[in-house]
Amino acid sequence: MSVTTDTSIIPLVESETTVIPVVDGPTPAGLHAESVSAWFGRHHVLDRVSLDMPAGRVTALIGPSGCGKSTFLRTLNRMHELVDGAQFAGAVRLDGDDIYDPRRKLMDVRRSIGMVFQKPNPFPAMSIRDNVLAGLRLTGTRASRSTKDELVESCLRRGGLWNEVKDRLDAPGGGLSGGQQQRLCIARSLAIRPRVLLMDEPCSALDPTSTRVIEETMIELAREVTIVIVTHNMQQAARVSDQCAFFLAAQGTPGVIVEHGDTASMFASPQDQRTHDYVNGRFG
Numbered sequence: 067m068s069v070t071t072d073t074s075i076i077p078l079v080e081s082e083t084t085v086i087p088v089v090d091g092p093t094p095a096g097l098h099a100e101s102v103s104a105w106f107g108r109h110h111v112l113d114r115v116s117l118d119m120p121a122g123r124v125t126a127l128i129g130p131s132g133c134g135k136s137t138f139l140r141t142l143n144r145m146h147e148l149v150d151g152a153q154f155a156g157a158v159r160l161d162g163d164d165i166y167d168p169r170r171k172l173m174d175v176r177r178s179i180g181m182v183f184q185k186p187n188p189f190p191a192m193s194i195r196d197n198v199l200a201g202l203r204l205t206g207t208r209a210s211r212s213t214k215d216e217l218v219e220s221c222l223r224r225g226g227l228w229n230e231v232k233d234r235l236d237a238p239g240g241g242l243s244g245g246q247q248q249r250l251c252i253a254r255s256l257a258i259r260p261r262v263l264l265m266d267e268p269c270s271a272l273d274p275t276s277t278r279v280i281e282e283t284m285i286e287l288a289r290e291v292t293i294v295i296v297t298h299n300m301q302q303a304a305r306v307s308d309q310c311a312f313f314l315a316a317q318g319t320p321g322v323i324v325e326h327g328d329t330a331s332m333f334a335s336p337q338d339q340r341t342h343d344y345v346n347g348r349f350g
């Protein structure tokens with residue numbers, strides 16, 4: 067089950083004010099999950115999952131419904147803990163530093179590791195420009211008017227939306243098409259300079275043309291931000307990802323990674339029969 071919610075940005079709220087060089091491009095960071103387990107109450111949904119997600123690469127998480135892909139994704143920026151009764155064990159290292167270290171500020175974690183959800187969730191009545199800048203306000207980041215203008219243009223360009231909206235930046239975000247709204251959400255995520263972007267089935271609500279545009283945007287973005295994407299679409303995983311991890315939860319047991327590796331090899335010559343059957347559409 068993927069959770070579609072505006073909490074994508076609410077957890078960033080903190081009173082602290084920071085000034086950061088908002089226009090410089092960020093540098094992608096490596097993410098490493100180490101023996102990650104997760105529970106919802108007594109329901110154990112992930113069991114000791116370890117995965118390297120290299121800097122500047124696209125990692126696709128694939129597997130049948132309910133095997134824990136979205137839960138795993140949400141442990142990667144500590145959104146899992148927002149659910150009542152949710153528990154976590156293990157470590158997630160961002161360029162070597164554990165994001166679960168109690169000395170680490172939660173806001174810094176969520177600023178470094180952004181998230182884009184299945185259903186586009188721009189603020190519908192807010193202008194396109196203000197949507198892009200919304201994350202800055204929520205993180206207490208100050209910037210001059212001209213810096214903001216540069217930032218809006220840079221994020222919309224990187225989100226692959228600038229040419230379509232540059233003449234109507236004051237129009238409401240809710241007036242855009244679904245695909246444009248999703249790219250606006252990507253641009254909004256980029257404005258706080260994440261080093262990793264988590265994407266939970268970002269194209270599942272979109273038509274094929276919008277999907278292709280988002281995929282092209284992802285491939286471009288991977289130079290500056292590490293991407294981890296959950297997708298049910300095998301062609302999409304093959305098109306956009308450098309490496310894949312295949313998750314599976316056998317009946318009544320928590321999800322594990324059955325196989326992971328370079329995407330081309332996993333599709334052409336999977337090592338595990340279950341991976342072979344899944345990528346060839348035999349189940350799931």
Ligand SMILES: Nc1ncnc2c1ncn2[C@@H]1O[C@H](COP(=O)(O)OP(=O)(O)OP(=O)(O)O)[C@@H](O)[C@H]1O
Pocket residue numbers: 067068106109111129130131132133134135136137138149
């Ligand atoms: N908020 C929640 N509260 C309780 N259980 C949950 C919650 N979210 C997910 N689960 C359960 O955790 C398990 C893993 O769900 P998860 O959404 O991570 O799987 P998934 O592989 O992403 O599925 P899908 O591909 O259908 O989105 C499922 O059994 C699901 O019912």
